[in-house]
Amino acid sequence: MFVHKIKSDGLAHLSYLVGDGAEACVIDPRRDCDVYIRHARERGAQITHIIETHRNEDLVSGAPILSQQTGAKVYHGPNADGEVVYATTTKEGDEFQLGNMCLRILETPGHTYDSISIAIYDQELEKGAVGVFTGDALFVGDVGRTDFYPEQSEKVAGLLYDSLQKLMQLGDQTIIYPAHGAGSVCGNDMANREFSTIGHERENNSRLKIKSREEFIKEKLDEHHYIPQYFSLMEHLNLVGGSEIDKVLIPKPFAPGRFKPDLADWLLDVRSVTSFGGAHVPGSISMPQDMISAFAGYFLSESDSIFLISDHSDQAEQASRQLARMGFDNIVGRLDGLVGLSTTGAKIKSLTFVDAECVRKRVNSSKDNWVLLDVRSKDEFEQGHIDGARHQYVGHIKSCLGELDAHKEYTVMCGSGARATIAASFLQANNFKNVDVFLGSMGAWKANK
Incomplete structure (x- = not known):
């Protein structure tokens, strides 16, 4: 009997190959799915079932x-928001046999109406679940978000409370296998580990300590989450079924002499923020490879063409893989570094970084034409910010661009400077002439009080 976890970094997505003997099941597979076949074959097993938790x-x-x-x-x-054309509906109490492993379906709605959990039973044991795949109902240290149905927010929050009580009845010995880990946008307070039990969560998960259904609903309604625009694309593709991912994900390289800024709708610079600050192509957007999953979906649309600026082919391949998992396949090429491009006489820009002392002087000078733009989340901003700072979440910079005056001077900040560089690069690409980034941002501000 085995449970093999497969993690997709960036999205912090957790999927599983499980089974016993010659039969295996995959829980919540990702789009680039050859990995499941390979691991199954290594164990001498055949994949006979695939189950989506939501x-x-x-x-x-x-x-x-x-x-x-x-x-x-x-x-x-059951109760999906449309017909899942490639799947058969499974309901409460359905069982799937894989050798001595039995998978039993539990309906656990709340995060979505179609959410299920899958309890694992070892038939050589008399009673008690061994583990449970909780999808996005229960995480390590947190529970699922319930904001996808705004007009029915109280109802779905209550459904999640009921679902969590059902999961608690599996017993403290039950190991939990969630669909996401820390860093996912599907929760706020996930622990930075991916192992736990029902018993541990019962004692330590703050949401599970809430005993009143009414109080739980209130707490969930008070949460604040962001919804990237690409979520609607995912919802559509996950009803009709997405296409197979390309086998080769390394974008075609362009020689510096062949590169032109108008090769694609978006020039995404996936290098580090400091590399971008030092030198970048005018009009390009800083989108560090390890931040693509969190923020690219706020800017890109399905049909957009993308050109990558990377340090090397491995970085470009990882960026392409993360984009493909989100449904963005139209990557037309890549440019490795800017040294070669600079020798062609092409235009190169930089982005200025400033420190805490500089920002403090600007705050104290009260310049009318200067804006300190804080692009952290609403929760972060409300927990503490620099007096006079204007809040505008980085993911909303594109949609709220018209609310900002391009003739003013902007210093952009976040927690460390990484999200600020994404936002500042977008402003710079849209003809904001006087933009710099507070490197170190809130961390540096607190350290230099």
Whole structure:
């Protein structure tokens, strides 16, 4: 009997290959799904079942693709927001036998109406679940967000409370296997570890300590989450089924002499923020490779063409893989570094970084034409900010661009300077002439009081 976790970095997505003997099941597969077939073969097992715990909002499901490759049947929970054309509906109490492993379906709505959890039973034991795949209902240290149905917010929060009580009844010995870890946008306070039990969560998870259903609903309604615009694309693709991912994800390299800024709708610079600050192509957007999953979906649309500026092919491949998992496949090429480009006489820009002392002087001078733009989340801003700072979440910079005066001077800040560089690069690309970044941002400000 085995449970093998497969993590997709960036999205902090957790999927699982589980089974016993010659039969295996995949829980919540990602789009690039060859990894499941490879691991199953290494164990001498065949993938016979695929189960989705819920409608994924943040990535393209690999379930229909894996089904085509293996012949395994896909199962999805009831009450989906539309017909999941590639799946068969599974309901409360359904069981799937894999050797001595039995997978039993629990309906656990709240995060979405179609959410299910999957309890693991070892038939050699008399009673008690061994583990449970909780999807986005229960995480390590947190529970799922319930803001996808704004007009029914109280109802779905109450449904999640009821679902969590059902999970608690599995017993303290039960190991939990969630669909996401820390860094996912599907929760606020996930622990920075990926192992726990029902008993541990019962004692330590702040949301599970709430005993009143009414209080739980109130707490959930008071939460604040952001919804990237690409979530609607994911919801559509995960009803009709996404296409197979390209086998080769290394974008075509362009020689510096062939590069032109108008090669694509977006020039995404996936190098570090300091590399971008030192030198970048005019009009390009800083989107560090390890931040693509969190923020690219606020800027890109499905049909947009993308050109990557990277340090090397491995970085470009990782960036392409993360974009593909989110449904952004139209990557037309890449440029490795800017040294070669600079020798062609092409235009190169820089982005100025300033320190805490400089920002403090600007704050004290009260310049009318200067704006300190804080692009952290609403929760972060409300927990503490620099007096006089204007808040504008980085993910909303594109949609709220018209609310900012391009003739003013901007210093952009966040927690460390990384999100600020993304926002500042977008402003700079949209003809904001006087923009710099507070490197170190809130961390530096607190350290230099």
